[in-house]
Amino acid sequence: MEDATRTFGKGSCPPGPVPEGLIRVYSMRFCPFAHRTRLVLRAKGIRHEVININLRNKPEWYYTKHPFGQIPVLENSKCQLIYESVIACEYLDDAYPGRKLYPYDPYERARQKMLLELFYKVPHLTKECLVAIRCGRECADLKLALRQEFCNLEEVFPVVISSTAFTNRKSSTPSGEMENIFFHPRSITLKILGYQNTVFFGGDCISMIDYLFWPWFERLDVYGIADCLNHTPALRLWTAAMKQDPTVCALLIDRSIFLGFLNLYFQNNPDAFDYGLTC
C-alpha cells in the first residue's frame, strides 16, 4: 500500500517541496477522515505521495500545513494547501481529469451534499462508542443513537420486498424495469432524496457520497459495533456492494493490524501509528 510508511513525529525534518506531477497527502493509516481522501486519490488514479503524521507526537513543522495540526491535508507542487476532508475530496474531483465522482448535474450534486448532512453525527458517535467500549464503559445509549442515525440513512433507500433483491437489481430488463421487486416509499426523506432503484447512495454506480461515508462503515466491525446495522438491511446491502468496489478493496485495512493499532492507541503508546509496518 502507498501509505505503508513510518510516521513523522516531533523533531523530524520537514519534507521538501512536492515534486511536479504529484500531489501529497498528509495522513495517518487508521484515520477515517484521511481515508476519504485516499479513496478519492485511488478512485481517480491520481499520482500521489503519502506522509503519515504521528498524531500523538506531532512534528512542529506540521502546524505550518494546518493551523490545528489536523489531517488530512493536501499539498500540491505549487505549495497550495487544502484541508477539511470533504473540501479536499471535492478539490481532487475538480482539479483532476478522468472519472468524475460528483455528478455533473447541479441538482444531483446538491442532493449528494444534502445526503452528507444526514451523516454528520456518525463520526462522533462511532468514536464515542469505540472509546466507551475500550474503556470498559456502558454504551447502550450511544449505540442506540448510532442505530437511529443509521435508520435515517436507511430511509434514503426504497423498501425492497424480495429475497433475491440484490441479484435482481443487477439484472434489470432492457426496458429498465425491475422484476419481482416492489418498492414503496418509506418516508419524506425518501421522497426528497431517494431514487426508484439504487444500490449506492448516488444511484446505480458508486460515487463521491459513497466514498465519503465508507470509512466509518469499514470500522464498525473492528470497533465492536457491527450489530448497529442489525435493523438496516439496505445499509447492509450497500456495505456488501461497497466491498466489491476495487478502490474500497485496494485500501481495505487488515483487521488484525487495525486491532493491534487500537490496542496500542488506547494504551497511549506513541508507536501505535506505526503498528504493522515491516520497514
Added chain:
Amino acid sequence: MSGGSARSLAKGSAPPGPVPQGLIRVYSMRFCPFAQRTLLVLKAKGIGHEIININLKNKPEWFFTKNPFGLVPVLENSQGQLIYESAITCEYLDEAYPGKKLLPDDPYEKACQKMVFQLFSKVLTNKKTTFFGGNSLSMIDYLIWPWFERLEVLELNECVDHTPKLKLWMAAMREDPAVSSLLIEAKAFRGFLDLYLQNSPEACDYGL
C-alpha cells in the same frame, strides 16, 4: 420577484401549488440570516424567483414535505426538485444558472472559499484583502454578510471596533446593490426579535 414582504404561511394553510416554469421558489423568512444568504445570491445573479415566507414559530404541516428538518431556506424548482441547507442552495444556484459566477472556477480558489467558510472566525483577524474572497465581492462575502448586518441592528458594533478592516468591509458591502436592496430596517428587526424571544407566532409577520 414577488413575495418578499408577504405574510408567512402557518399551520393550517393550504400547500402552495407547483412552481411556474421559468421561476424558482424559495421558502424563506424575512428575518432569517440563513435564508438571506439564498436571497442575496438570487438577487446578485438576477434569477427570477418567488418567495414564500414560512412562520417558523407555527410551521405548516406541509412544509416538512419540502424539508424534513423543517428549516428555511429551501429551494423548489418547476421540476419539483427540492434543495435545502443555505450553503448548498447558494452553490446550486451558482452552478445551475448562467451569468456571473460567484464561486471561482479555479479548484484551489474554490476550495479556499470553502475553507474560509469553515474557519470563519479565524479569518476575521487574518484577513488581508478587501473582501473575504479577494479584491472583489464574491460568494463568501454573501455567506458571511447577514450576521454582520444584524450586529449593527443589535447595537453590537463595538465587536468590530478593534478590527478596522472589518468595518471597512461592512461599509463596502453596504454599497453592493444586492446587499443594499435587502437591508433590514432596524426598528422592524428589533420588533421581530422582541416578539420572537416571547415565542409569539406573530413574530415572523412583524411590520406587515
